[in-house]
Amino acid sequence: MISKDSITAATFLILNFFLALPGYGNPQASKLHLMPMPYEIQPSEGQFRIGQDFTVSITGYRDSTLTHAVGRMLQRMKNKTGLPLQSAPVENKDTTATMQILCQRAGEKILSLNAEEDYRLEVTSQFIRMESTSPIGILRGLETFLQLIEIDHQSFFIPVINISDHPRFRWRGLHIDVSRHWIPMEVIRQNLDAMAAVKLNVLHWHLSDDQGFRVESLAFPKLHQVASEGNYYTQKQIKEIVAYARDRGIRVVPEFDMPGHTTAWLTAYPELASAQGPYAIERAWGVFDPCMDPTREKLYIFLDSFIGEMAKLFPDEYFHIGGDEVNGKQWNANPKIQAFKKRNHLLNNHALQAYFNRKLQKILIKHGKIMIGWDEILHPDLPKTIVVQSWRSKPSLADSLHQGYMGILSRGYYLDHMQPAAFHYMNDPEGKEPNALSEDERKLILGGEACMWAEFVTENTVESRIWPRAAAIAERLWSRKEVQDIPDMYRRLEPTSRELELLGVKPQSHYIRMLQIMVEDDNILPIKSITDLLKPVGLGIRQRIQKYYSFTPLNRLTDILPPESETARQFEALVDQIPAAAISQSTHVKKAKELLLTWQDNAKKTMPLLEQSFLLKENQPAFMSIAEACRLGLEAIQYLETHVKPPVEWKEQTTHFIEKLEKTPSETTITILPAIKKLMEAAQTSFID
Ligand code: ACM
Numbered sequence: 194m195i196s197k198d199s200i201t202a203a204t205f206l207i208l209n210f211f212l213a214l215p216g217y218g219n220p221q222a223s224k225l226h227l228m229p230m231p232y233e234i235q236p237s238e239g240q241f242r243i244g245q246d247f248t249v250s251i252t253g254y255r256d257s258t259l260t261h262a263v264g265r266m267l268q269r270m271k272n273k274t275g276l277p278l279q280s281a282p283v284e285n286k287d288t289t290a291t292m293q294i295l296c297q298r299a300g301e302k303i304l305s306l307n308a309e310e311d312y313r314l315e316v317t318s319q320f321i322r323m324e325s326t327s328p329i330g331i332l333r334g335l336e337t338f339l340q341l342i343e344i345d346h347q348s349f350f351i352p353v354i355n356i357s358d359h360p361r362f363r364w365r366g367l368h369i370d371v372s373r374h375w376i377p378m379e380v381i382r383q384n385l386d387a388m389a390a391v392k393l394n395v396l397h398w399h400l401s402d403d404q405g406f407r408v409e410s411l412a413f414p415k416l417h418q419v420a421s422e423g424n425y426y427t428q429k430q431i432k433e434i435v436a437y438a439r440d441r442g443i444r445v446v447p448e449f450d451m452p453g454h455t456t457a458w459l460t461a462y463p464e465l466a467s468a469q470g471p472y473a474i475e476r477a478w479g480v481f482d483p484c485m486d487p488t489r490e491k492l493y494i495f496l497d498s499f500i501g502e503m504a505k506l507f508p509d510e511y512f513h514i515g516g517d518e519v520n521g522k523q524w525n526a527n528p529k530i531q532a533f534k535k536r537n538h539l540l541n542n543h544a545l546q547a548y549f550n551r552k553l554q555k556i557l558i559k560h561g562k563i564m565i566g567w568d569e570i571l572h573p574d575l576p577k578t579i580v581v582q583s584w585r586s587k588p589s590l591a592d593s594l595h596q597g598y599m600g601i602l603s604r605g606y607y608l609d610h611m612q613p614a615a616f617h618y619m620n621d622p623e624g625k626e627p628n629a630l631s632e633d634e635r636k637l638i639l640g641g642e643a644c645m646w647a648e649f650v651t652e653n654t655v656e657s658r659i660w661p662r663a664a665a666i667a668e669r670l671w672s673r674k675e676v677q678d679i680p681d682m683y684r685r686l687e688p689t690s691r692e693l694e695l696l697g698v699k700p701q702s703h704y705i706r707m708l709q710i711m712v713e714d715d716n717i718l719p720i721k722s723i724t725d726l727l728k729p730v731g732l733g734i735r736q737r738i739q740k741y742y743s744f745t746p747l748n749r750l751t752d753i754l755p756p757e758s759e760t761a762r763q764f765e766a767l768v769d770q771i772p773a774a775a776i777s778q779s780t781h782v783k784k785a786k787e788l789l790l791t792w793q794d795n796a797k798k799t800m801p802l803l804e805q806s807f808l809l810k811e812n813q814p815a816f817m818s819i820a821e822a823c824r825l826g827l828e829a830i831q832y833l834e835t836h837v838k839p840p841v842e843w844k845e846q847t848t849h850f851i852e853k854l855e856k857t858p859s860e861t862t863i864t865i866l867p868a869i870k871k872l873m874e875a876a877q878t879s880f881i882d
Contacts, residue, residue: 226688227340229392229668230676231358239318240350243274243342249282250290254298258328261440263294266335272695273342274349292321300327303508304444306639311359314338316351329442333358333392340692362622362640364601365670366395367663370647372402373743375424380652382437387660387698389441391667396438397513397642399448403456403475404743412502415461420474431506446565447507450515452485452549459483465492467523467530476742478648482522487549488533497556504560511580512557516566519546547572554579571598580639587624594634602641606666608658609646610731613757614665614686615679621669640670649732651747653703658756660700661690683762707753711808720799723792724750725760726819727861738858750812751860761864764788768868776833786830793823815861818854822869825850829872839876847873
């Protein structure tokens, strides 16, 4: 049996190495880790020292949104610094307070797209001033302020700085699917806190789908009674969430997906369907046939009542009707629907869906709501007031804009695809080409939304899939378009992730806690040094590897690994720095060798430990491949150092190894392969003939 302690020493080497990289622990490096990056910042010399006497006064307009926000800020300062600060703002107009907040006027009662989110922050060594047009701007500013807190040998402090900030886009959302896996209230609240921390301002709540209907309806109680398995929000809870979000400057847009993705509705009310029932809640993932029958007047009477009820519950002016992935099979198979299409000159199913949407849109208007839907709803018969959410392809956003519709972008912001933060970060709603859109078309872009679909997340894992990557999307939607420095984004993403942990969401600690459970030991460092080199694959690949259902446990390594390997990212950056010349003297080469040796060693030594855990056993092939990849990487470095041309067989063997790994279906990916490949390619081109 291998001692777990014997492999720990080498693992510390890895940690120490990364701590020595530029920006980590380097006192000269910029420490500001604001995210999203404000519009304008002017840092100066000096600090405002945070002491126990720190107080806040609200000197202008004052309301409960502001006092709650200041109270929360003081609590978070206490949590971070351990200082026994006052927990509420001091008396109005107390000009001796160390932080003075001036809000010019009341904001909107019901938040809208016109919310005034601008703020200015002035930090001197003596005092702090924050000013905004409306309370929502102050909320945004307080989040920036909290991100500025630093520590040095003397105290906690805020660097002297001037900030003037406002958002680039008005709609900066996070979409959470609570149908496929149930997400309880507590987790929604925590995500709202995290959203506020990075200035996201719309919770798009996907409340119904084939797998469950998640809201209590008094008008149609079978919806929650029959189609939720007891997992639904009561109306009281919905009101609580809406108020909680409002207090944090976040709008809540409900989505009731229709006419497709409606198995749950039809389980409760089969008479709304396009084919004979009965129906049962769907347990698998995918696109299913059950669909509302748009030719029946009774459907619209039902929806009028239902939307009337929900319109009162959700005060936001936008109401999401879904509209995605109608496969039309039930429509095609129903002669009455076919006859209806003929009679009404509806040439295809898209036209029939547009007919449905037109009628739905009128119901929404009657209840004071504006329609938003996925990009399938785009149809010239709908008025230009609707909003189209682009998800299928980038041009779908451009198509909407070209036709004069407002749009938000979600294509490229799907968190369940397990793309790196940089991928989402570089996905700009305006696209890359400078002149693809006219000025008028650009104005129609309201913003974007990160999407957390819930096929492969549970209430326990969802936060680590949303965060911290959604913070990079938040920056794309808030900050100037020109803010595009990927290494700097990553430099700030780590501390942002730590701030989110302090706030209660668990982007990092969930992985560590679950790994401790899987290993049944607190000392997870050796195994973690290897699992850190793995990442989960996106939903498409997982679904191809095995059939998943709503009751399939999501408790494996792939479910807890961070969506992106920070270790691999830094290792690749290191490999990229290896100079073509003077390789043998390169400190980078030395470090790369040390890392590869340690990983190779740890992978081999920890392999037997995997055997002892039913949840880890399946990862033995991955550990073996990591050891082999490290061995080949070390050989590549040796060829590089000695300037010897690698033999043809070596090239064949290494290429075969990588290709085989890339082709083998797996629910985890080895993240150092691109860097190893670079080393191999360098070895094959950098020899002296
Ligand atoms: C979607 O992803 N079906 C909107």
